[in-house]
Amino acid sequence: MIMNLTHLLKTTNSKNRKLRCGCMAASGYNITVSARPPSVSLGRRERRRKTKMKGRIFLLMQLLHLVVSLKTDCPRPCITLDACPELLALLRTANIKVVQEATCSFQGFEPLVCCPESSTPTPTPTPTPVVSGLLPEVCGHFAQDERIHGGNKTRLGNYPWMAALGYKNAFTNKVDFLCGGSVINERYVLTAAHCVSSKQPDVIRLGEWDLSTDLDCETTDTGFEFCAPEPAQDFIYEEIVSHPDYNSRGQVSDDIALIRLTTPVDFRRNRWIQPVCMPGQDFDVRATVDQRNAVVSGWGFTENGTVSDVLLQVYLPMVDIDSCNTTYKGRVLNEQVCFGGVKGKDSCGGDSGGPLVISASDAPPFTLIGIVSYGPRDCGREGVPGVYTSVAKYRNWVEQTLRE
Numbered sequence: 001m002i003m004n005l006t007h008l009l010k011t012t013n014s015k016n017r018k019l020r021c022g023c024m025a026a027s028g029y030n031i032t033v034s035a036r037p038p039s040v041s042l043g044r045r046e047r048r049r050k051t052k053m054k055g056r057i058f059l060l061m062q063l064l065h066l067v068v069s070l071k072t073d074c075p076r077p078c079i080t081l082d083a084c085p086e087l088l089a090l091l092r093t094a095n096i097k098v099v100q101e102a103t104c105s106f107q108g109f110e111p112l113v114c115c116p117e118s119s120t121p122t123p124t125p126t127p128t129p130v131v132s133g134l135l136p137e138v139c140g141h142f143a144q145d146e147r148i149h150g151g152n153k154t155r156l157g158n159y160p161w162m163a164a165l166g167y168k169n170a171f172t173n174k175v176d177f178l179c180g181g182s183v184i185n186e187r188y189v190l191t192a193a194h195c196v197s198s199k200q201p202d203v204i205r206l207g208e209w210d211l212s213t214d215l216d217c218e219t220t221d222t223g224f225e226f227c228a229p230e231p232a233q234d235f236i237y238e239e240i241v242s243h244p245d246y247n248s249r250g251q252v253s254d255d256i257a258l259i260r261l262t263t264p265v266d267f268r269r270n271r272w273i274q275p276v277c278m279p280g281q282d283f284d285v286r287a288t289v290d291q292r293n294a295v296v297s298g299w300g301f302t303e304n305g306t307v308s309d310v311l312l313q314v315y316l317p318m319v320d321i322d323s324c325n326t327t328y329k330g331r332v333l334n335e336q337v338c339f340g341g342v343k344g345k346d347s348c349g350g351d352s353g354g355p356l357v358i359s360a361s362d363a364p365p366f367t368l369i370g371i372v373s374y375g376p377r378d379c380g381r382e383g384v385p386g387v388y389t390s391v392a393k394y395r396n397w398v399e400q401t402l403r404e
Helices: 002-013 042-069 085-092 096-101 285-289 321-327 391-401
Strands: 103-107 110-113 162-168 175-183 188-191 203-206 217-219 225-227 233-235 237-242 257-261 294-298 312-316 336-340 355-358 367-374 385-390
Touching: 162 188, 175 203, 175 355, 175 367, 188 367, 285 367, 294 367, 321 336, 321 385, 336 367, 367 391, 385 391
Parallel strands: none
Antiparallel strands: 103 110, 162 175, 162 203, 175 188, 188 257, 203 233, 217 225, 237 257, 294 312, 294 355, 336 385, 355 367, 367 385
């Protein structure tokens, strides 16, 4: 019978392969391995093992011959039994004959069957590119208080992957923070290419919350003052790599760039600087967002036309690409996503390059799904969403560009 054959095949081969569970028994069968008594010699044990193995191989050959003799001409490619739910259901009801007659052959020790046409094999998902150790496994967590609070103001320690890109003002000789970015590992910040194309930042500031103070402190509703353990850290860049197709396929197309820092960030020592999670190349933004809003953060212009010193946040709904293309006259590409269109809620000048993130339940870990790219000049206009670079579309490019 095919059930006994499968059992025998699995137990025979269990010592020669490591299963996913890490055990040495076939899934679904309880095989107790007990220690041999000390009095049994290794020679006797080996002879017993060989005798049992010969008996199993003989029985296997007989059963394989029986299966091959029942082989049917299948009009479709034969697939593994595990990928055919109809035949698996019959096997569970002890309807062995039908399963046996549907068996085509074997792939190693795995039976291949002619699955009924109505059955659809489970598709193999597109694998996420290998991280190669350059993107951290622990990511997307706040430095403290793992909740997002309502309103525009963030809490001290929220979004610790935020980077503020500063450019020296030739007239004032001061640094103006005009763009944002996201820490993705200890050496790299991800930002928009238009933030680094015409002029490169003089300062990349990490661990910042309030631009107007050296040491960030927050006063709670109860009057308690809480301060960060140390000031924000300023870095300079070693290398900047913009996407090779930036601004060549359309309006601000492929608006993404990597900034490599001259010195690495020590995430263990400074929990106020932490990386955000990167999406896989096959990450579906629409399916993930569903009815939830994404969050964009930055120090850009507010509805009052002034730049904020304290890091702000705003919740934005997703807008489908067809509607967005109607607004932007077909200029939105598949590598871009649109969010916003709600009056008074938008990213704005000074937020460029900053992160658009989402999580499973408005709590960490957060995944970076967009980079602020462009939008209407009068930010927060009803019916006009902002356009963001879809980070998932560039996952492979990011991994190929990163270096240790």
